[in-house]
Structures are given as C-alpha cells and as structure tokens.
Amino acid sequence: MGVFSAADHLESAGHEQVVFCQDKATGLRAIIAIYSTALGPALGGTRFFPYASEADAVRDALDLSRAMAYKNAIAGLDLGGGKAVIWGDPQKIKTEGLLRAYGRFVESLGGRYYTACDVGTYTPDMDIVAKETRFVTGRSVEYGGCGDSSVLTAFGVFQGMRAGAEQVWGAPTLAGRRVGIAGLGKVGKHLARHLLDDGAEVVATDVNETALAWARESYPQITLVADTPALITSEIDVYAPCALGGALDDDTVPVLRAAIVAGGANNQLAHPGIEKLLEDRGILYVPDYVVNAGGVIQVADEINGFSFERARMRATGIYDTTRQILQLAAAEGVPPAAAADRLAEHRMAEIGRLSTIRLPHRP
Numbered sequence: 001m002g003v004f005s006a007a008d009h010l011e012s013a014g015h016e017q018v019v020f021c022q023d024k025a026t027g028l029r030a031i032i033a034i035y036s037t038a039l040g041p042a043l044g045g046t047r048f049f050p051y052a053s054e055a056d057a058v059r060d061a062l063d064l065s066r067a068m069a070y071k072n073a074i075a076g077l078d079l080g081g082g083k084a085v086i087w088g089d090p091q092k093i094k095t096e097g098l099l100r101a102y103g104r105f106v107e108s109l110g111g112r113y114y115t116a117c118d119v120g121t122y123t124p125d126m127d128i129v130a131k132e133t134r135f136v137t138g139r140s141v142e143y144g145g146c147g148d149s150s151v152l153t154a155f156g157v158f159q160g161m162r163a164g165a166e167q168v169w170g171a172p173t174l175a176g177r178r179v180g181i182a183g184l185g186k187v188g189k190h191l192a193r194h195l196l197d198d199g200a201e202v203v204a205t206d207v208n209e210t211a212l213a214w215a216r217e218s219y220p221q222i223t224l225v226a227d228t229p230a231l232i233t234s235e236i237d238v239y240a241p242c243a244l245g246g247a248l249d250d251d252t253v254p255v256l257r258a259a260i261v262a263g264g265a266n267n268q269l270a271h272p273g274i275e276k277l278l279e280d281r282g283i284l285y286v287p288d289y290v291v292n293a294g295g296v297i298q299v300a301d302e303i304n305g306f307s308f309e310r311a312r313m314r315a316t317g318i319y320d321t322t323r324q325i326l327q328l329a330a331a332e333g334v335p336p337a338a339a340a341d342r343l344a345e346h347r348m349a350e351i352g353r354l355s356t357i358r359l360p361h362r363p
C-alpha cells in the first residue's frame, strides 16, 4: 500500500467531519466519523476492534458512518449518521480509563455525535462512557438506558422479512417456510424465536459452541448444520445473515438456494454490483440497513427518555418501510438496495433543507 492519507478517503467519501483522538496514557486511539448531520446529531455505535492498520480503521469508520446516515434516514429518525472505531484489542486494552478518555472526546464534539454500542462494546461500557459525556445511548436499564438493542433489531428484521414474504409469496408470514440463520448471536437468537412463533422452520449455523448449545437446549426444533456453505446450499426459502458483514459475495450468490435474503448483519453486500447479481438470479434482497434499523430505533429512543413500547411501535414500521421500498424497486425496475438508497437520500435532502428556513431562536 502507498502512502495513506485520510484526506484521500474523505475526498471520495463525502463525510462532514473525521476526528482522530489519542490518549497515550490509556492507549486510546479512536476515530470518530460523521457522515452527515443533515437530519440531526449523528448517531452510531463505537466499534472496538484490533484493525490490522490505521487505514483499515479509517475505512471502517467511513463506511460504517455513511451506512448509519442511510439507516437513520430510512428509519424516520431525526438523526444523522456517524460511527466511531477504537483501534485495538478490547480484550487487552479496554479499561475504565480508556473508555472515559474516549467519552471526553465524544463530549468535546458538543452533541454533533452520539455514541452507542457496536462490535466489541457493551451496555456496561456505555455506562462508563456516560460518566464523561451526555452524548451516549445504549446504557444499561439501571442507568435509564434501553438495554440490549438486539431485541428490537431482531424484531425489525422479522418485520422486514414479512414484507419480503408478502412480495414473493403473497402473504406477510413465514409460516411453513424454511429460514436459514447464519449466526445465532444476540440478533440471531431473537430472530429464531420470532420465526418459530410465526410457524416457520428454522435451520441455523454458528461457529461458536455456546451458541449451538443454546439452540440445542432452548429450541431443539432448530435444525443445526455444519457451516454457512452447508446452510446456503440447503433447501431454504429465506437466508438470514446474522453474523458478520460481506455475507453476500461472488461465491455465495451463485449457489444460494433461497428466494429471499433478509438478515440482521450490517453491510451484507461484499461489493457494489452484488445487488444486481442477486436480482439476476431472481433472489429478493431486502436491504440490510432497512431491516436491521430496530436497534438504532431502540437506542435513539433513549435520548429523550426510553419507552420500550414506543420504540417497539416504531420498529413495527419497518414492515411498511420495507414494503414501500420493494414496491418502488418493482415500479422503477431497480434493485431494492438502490430504491432504499434513493429514499434515504431524498429524506436527507428534503428534511435537511428545512434548516435553511431560519428560525429566530436557533442559530
């Protein structure tokens, strides 16, 4: 790789602001990326991950913050998109001091960015971050927080999947369908429960023995298969990627048996163009950031005092939003991923523009 410059990335990516933070004493190295504040303060979690290089960390922060802007816009939230990454191994360097130092950097942005949990950070971590900043959500229930966001993430995925089923089979239910879940983690487990309650058959896989043991004990009716390649080539009607990003790539799409893809994982399309490959194979791809917005709806609700019922009601709306996107895609002859992007961009432009109407009491 040649000389790395964050500015090179920014020019092509179009972000508003990227902040590099360092606290040598605790080993904190963080990057906070704000893609857009057109709709309100940027909201997005903090990923704590041992990136191979600073360039990888920057790229992830830029990609993830852009995705949050689209997700928050399409979820109807008055929030922009941002994300932070802490570069390092959380098992080795995560301490109270480091998290509090990070919280001070979040506070220094004065509310332009709200943080929350992501891979490698958990609700107790946000309780610690909250000692230094007001601009944090996803705290534990004891501290007035909304708790584990995977509850409504999975609920929203289920709603989006129902809309997909309606588009393909004419009825908004998964009853009698075979759904393959890759990843029985926090989201995958809740999703499995919704599907079983709806009368679906669930096939699943995970690389973690604890997750598999949970399935064997709690839901023996779930069929477990060896790995993701075995899952996607088996007789499934729906594929729900609920592990890591990049689940849909040039190798998986040609062999995928499902008629619908709808899952909780972020950034499922390994690269631009995969959405077209799915469409050419007649597979309905329900865009990831549309269906997995239940989690951000849950944490966003905490900002003004959390109500689970209100957040759940908003997450129910993912069914209508998904329907709207699928109908737009069909009407305009574009993949659903492109239709979702258009709707998100439209909302950012239309609602974001309102701040040009000057109000006397606001800057």
Ligand SMILES: NC(=O)c1ccc[n+]([C@@H]2O[C@H](COP(=O)([O-])OP(=O)(O)OC[C@H]3O[C@@H](n4cnc5c(N)ncnc54)[C@H](O)[C@@H]3O)[C@@H](O)[C@H]2O)c1
Binding pocket: 119, 148, 149, 150, 151, 153, 182, 183, 184, 185, 186, 187, 188, 205, 206, 207, 208, 211, 228, 242, 243, 244, 245, 264, 265, 266, 292, 293, 295, 296
């Ligand atoms: N938790 C949320 O509220 C939320 C919100 C939006 C999006 N997401 C996304 O959903 C996905 C799952 O999140 P989570 O909170 O359930 O994470 P998690 O870490 O609890 O669960 C992920 C599961 O996937 C398994 N896994 C990893 N690699 C695998 C592989 N190759 N094959 C099969 N299983 C594998 C892990 O063992 C784990 O059980 C992530 O992509 C996350 O970014 C989560």
